[in-house]
Amino acid sequence: MLRPVSWVLVAAFLSLTGCNQTQTASQCTVGAGARPAYPAWASSVLGKSYLKLYPNKSKCAGNLDPGATKYSGKPSGSTFAGWAWDLEHKRPVDRLLLTDYLGNIVGVGQGGFDRPDVPAYDPRVTSKSSGWHGVVSIVSGPVDALGITGKTTVCPIGDIIL
Numbered sequence: 272m273l274r275p276v277s278w279v280l281v282a283a284f285l286s287l288t289g290c291n292q293t294q295t296a297s298q299c300t301v302g303a304g305a306r307p308a309y310p311a312w313a314s315s316v317l318g319k320s321y322l323k324l325y326p327n328k329s330k331c332a333g334n335l336d337p338g339a340t341k342y343s344g345k346p347s348g349s350t351f352a353g354w355a356w357d358l359e360h361k362r363p364v365d366r367l368l369l370t371d372y373l374g375n376i377v378g379v380g381q382g383g384f385d386r387p388d389v390p391a392y393d394p395r396v397t398s399k400s401s402g403w404h405g406v407v408s409i410v411s412g413p414v415d416a417l418g419i420t421g422k423t424t425v426c427p428i429g430d431i432i433l
Contacts, residue, residue, distance in 0.1 A: 293430055305344035306344070306347060306350065309379055310379065316379065317379070318376065319376055320374050320375055321371070325423050326423055327423050327424040329357070329420045330426055331358055331428055332429070333418065334428070335430065336351065337354040339351040339433055348378070348408045348409065349410050350407075351402065351404065351405055352404045353419045354386045355416070356389075356395065357420045361397065363380070364418035364420065364428070365383060366381065367403055369405050369416045369417075371414065372413050378414070379406065380404060380406075382403040386403030413433075414430060414433060415429075
């Protein structure tokens, strides 16, 4: 699967910021620069209510990693990462919706990144590519992550407070 260069840059940037498992999102702040661009598919969902687009629910395993990178440039926003596994289809989640507390889509996540630690943690996960990276248009407040598992179906992954 080809990934847009911007997602590779996000992954590289996250690894250079010093964010780690012991930090909270607010401890992992970068003061300048613009947030990475969204992937092309995001334009069809951004700003909309996920409940209207994806009314059906499924089950996933997953988590959001502690720590986030915040961008104060234009456009501003935040990035963070995690892992997600579609329990019904037994595969990594390829796309995620990132919503605010009202259920409005404020960002998206792209899956398929290496997470060799996850199968050791959760034996239901049979792929080392369950990692994902997300980007949102906000720098503070709660964000919920939902994995897209079907045409009108999502599963809850977790949440983070920026």
